[in-house]
Amino acid sequence: MKLFEWTKKIAVGIDTIDEQHKKLISIINDLNEAMKARKASEVIGNILQELSDYTVYHFGNEERAFDKYNYPKKEEHKALHKIYVDKIAEFIERNKKSELGISINVLDFLIDWITNHIMKIDMQYVPFFSDKEIG
Template sequence: MALLSWSNQYLIGNDLIDAEHEELFRLINDFHTLWVEARNRQDIAKILHQLIVYAQMHFQHEEKIMEDAGYQMLAEHQKIHESMIDKIFELHASYAEGHLRLEIETMKFVKSWLLDHILDHDYRFRNYLARTQNASGEAAPQTAEGKS
């Protein structure tokens, strides 16, 4: 049972960022499936760890792409990434300590983390990419409706 469904509405306009966002959706759905199926804590902790490692790698890639594009809000975006990683590490540590309500708290966090981050902060970068690509004569990224 999927918690999140990938859609073209989440596309940013950079192939690497978009592919990594889609993979984050898959990892979150895997985490959710293990949780719903009441799998053992070791399986859940393993997928949560994979999610953390992948998110860190993704944030590094995303920040490099933003830096290369001359994105003026990079420093702010990096602080948001740091805060998100700190929170997920905190949740992971609490989970490892056996706190019972953590699964629900973690599930809420990872769902809102990905959706809110993409739909707010990453969309700002998408809009920046569209403006800079339009100014340079390149094709603008397409949204789900096929409009830029």
């Protein structure tokens, strides 16, 4: 069973961003599966790299939209993104040191990201962008 399933309830209505949110959900499901199969240590390096790339293109997309239309909550939203970027960098460092058991920390972190960021903070910008053109 998948840990998370993307549904229309968490659609932001901007195709690129919704596709990227689906991607994040697929990353967490992959990590969860790997952990169940006791293969997390084999995939965690790749997953952290994917997450690091993800923060660049995905937060970049959101933040460009915020700047383009001067989204009123853009500064606080960007500050939250920065926390995710820093946390991933920290996980990458810990993984380089071959620290054991970080997969569960990464999984918890992703659960928090999806439930508190995507499902709450990102949802706040949906009404603001609903009548705007985002490329």
